Amino acid sequence: MQQSKPRVQSPRPKQLAIIIGLALLGPLSAVSAQETELRSVVVSGSAIGDRFESERRSPASSTLITGEQVEQTRPTSIIDVLRAVPGLTVDERGGPDGIKIRLRGVDNQRFMSEKPGVAIVIDGVPVFERTGRVNIDLDNIESIRVVKGGASYLYGEDALSGAVIITTKRGARHDGVTVEHDRGSYGYQRSYLKAGGSGERFGGHVQVSHREMDDYYALANSHAKTLAGNLQWFIDDDSDLTFGFEQSDRFRDREGSVVGATRAKNDPKGELEGRGRTRNFDIALQRMNLTYSNDFSSTGNLLAVAYQFDDKTDFWVAPILFSATGTRVSDREADRYQHINDYEQQQRGIKVEARESFGRIALMGGLEIRRNTFDEISVVKEDYKNSPAPTAPVFRAGDIMSDSYREERTRAAYLEAGFGVSDDTTMTLNYRIDRIDLKDQDRLRAQRRNKSMGVHSWRIGADHRLNEHNAVYGGISTGFRMPTLTELAGNPDLDPEHTLTYELGMRSEVSVLGWAAHLNSSVFYIQRKDFILSNVGQYVSSRVGGDIYSDNIGHTKSRGLELALQTEVRRNVSFDLAYTYLHNRFARYDDFHLAIGNAQGGTPVDSLAALTNPLTQVYFQHYDNKGKAVPRSPAHQLNFRTHWHPAEGWRLSAEIDYRGKSYADEINQEKQPGRTLLNLMLSHDRDVRLFGSSKSRLKAFVKVDNVLDKRYWLIARGHHDANRDGVYDAEDLSIVPSPGRTWSAGLSLKF
DSSP states (O other), X not given: OOOOOOOOOOOOHHHHHHHXXXXXXXXXXXXXXXXXXXXXXXXXXXXXXXXXXXXXXXXXXXXXXXXXXXXXXXXXSTHHHHTTSTTEEXXXXXXXXXXXXXXXXXXXXXXXXXXXXXXXXXXXXXXXXXTOOBOOOXXXXXXXXXXXXXXXXXXXXXXXXXXXXXXXXXXXXXXEEEEEEEEEGXXXXXXXXXXXXXXXXXXXXXXXXXXXXXXXXXXXXXXXXXEEEEEEEEOXXXXXXXXXXXXXXXXXXXXXXXXXXXXXXXXXXXXXXXXXXXXXXXXXXEEEEEEEEEOOSSSOEEEEEEEEEEEEEEEEEEEOOBOTTXXXXXXXXXXXXXXXXXXXXXXXXXXXXXXXXXXXXXXXXXXXXXXXXXXEEEEEOSOBBSSSSTTSOOBOTTOEEEEEEEEEEEEEXXXXXXXXXXXXXXXXXXXXXXXXXXXXXXXXXXXXXXXXXXXXEEEEEEXXXXXXXXXXXXXXXXXXXOOOHHHXXXXXXXXXXXXXXXXXXXXXXXXXXXXXXXXXXXXXXXXXXXXXXXXXXXXXXXXXXXXXXEEEEEEEEEEEEEEEEEEOOBTTEEEEEXXXXXXXXXXXXXXXXXXXXXXXXXEEOSSSTTOSOTTTEEEEEEEOOTTOBOTTOOSEEEEEEEEEOOSTTEEEXXXXXXXXXXXXXXXXXXXXXXXXXXXXXXXXXXXXXXXXXEEEEEEEEEEEESTTOOOOEXXXXXXXXXXXXXXXXXXXXXXXXXXXXXXXXXXXXXX
């Protein structure tokens, strides 16, 4: 008889906390009683910039991507840059703009316009875009640092699983004039001009860029025009004032989704479908920040930033299924949508930080004041009904469906302290307190609401150098997200959502097949006991009936392993590897109701047998999702990149990117298949003489992504009977098919 394998149990949170606590405090007992000269300690954390960050001293896993690496990649989308970050997944909607970033599986079950669970910080500005997506000019990136683990101790709200810290271009590296032009598949074009200079007291640059693309998908063209720059005044040898700005006008149309696996195979461009849930996005973004820095001592610094970020977006939402007379509207009638949504968002704030080292103790303290406003209105675009039933109500063009104003005010204080326990050991403590005031005005119903909450966030961590080539680190950290006033309206007792992350890692200098390499490995465990969820399930129609409200009833547990390996160049070859293992499960999700039939306008029935006409009826089938995998959370991800320099100035790069299979829905019925991609890039740069005796730098590249032309799904989402045929299956998934093989090529000249 075959014996069953013993079940390996994951450590409980309390057990894991004890283990990590002992690991962090253990080095204390090894401190010699004799007097020892300790190395000077500095604090590396900052909510404004990453100039103080040092991976070697950090008690958390992080990845730094330099501006040079970004330029070498010549990205058409930010995912081209971030693919090699362990633990990172993205919501890809088709097209180059608007990627939503996820870390370590937190919030992978959500796919609408929620915040992503990751703090996005651009030059110290916490960018809370309405859709949770990252809209950054790819031509204006100096560096990207991805910090993993709960990070609200520095960055405040929504840093549930970490932060993506983007620093824009600045400094003498941008002196001179640079001209670039790229072309690629599906009408992709990019033009870029940058001019900069520096002197004894002043420096800066200004750049303009234009990107456009017809795109692979039907009705999916996009374009973006951006003006950006950075101006610095060097007040004296120790202080400077920096003004950064970016203004971008963007347009993007249909995102590329189709309904059903059959359509994804037979009509991946969506030419027959014609419509997605949203279309016709007009986006105007503007960001300004003024930063003051003063090195008041050899180890002390004062840093302050004032900022403003504006986002004005309007778009169409929800395809019309039935006309005002009840006639079925075909997907070929591509411009027939229910609503026009118009959003205006503004963020203003000030941050001040001071840091100083006192031998084996270092301190950083900061204050933040922020005000975010959101002005939103939704208007009926043209007459429609949600059901062909004669008694179904008609919505008339010009009717206001919603009209609201929201305001969030944040006042926060935060602290980081570093303690040199020994020459080899540093402990780091972080604490932050946020006072958040929420105000909401529903102008359609003449209602006003307000709520104030105080939230505490913290981290305890340590790093310990074992020897010249190895160091261990670990920590326990927290993240939080505030409930919205809409959620609070139905349940005023809601608490903020929290995550608790435990992490242990090692940084090593190793030799791999003769290549000197840097290896960062870490294991993590994330508890999220109280995330806010509707008591009838996520994205479930109110037609399910009963008393529907939001509550702190969601609970997920995720654990995993991350490896990041980078080698030095040897024999003209180097390579990088990033691997992620993720086990992400619902620990509590008692009530989920999957709609079979017409969820928007159907008459509810009591059983599946009573569902005789799914176009005019709906049945809500109950599920308990406890123990099921969080959707869109592949267990395995692997990215391998190799770079060969066959001759001076030449570089050939090959990338293999693997993503394992995952579930597309919360009931774990339909799957999103895995895929393996091969990408190639050839680049060359050399000095040329074009203008007299001065040298100019000429660069050229050609890149082919998905060389083998694999057909796969970028993302798949399912939560109800979308085609209203009385059955939930793969034909109800919202799928974004891949565009297959793509190419791009370009030239760059700097003089």
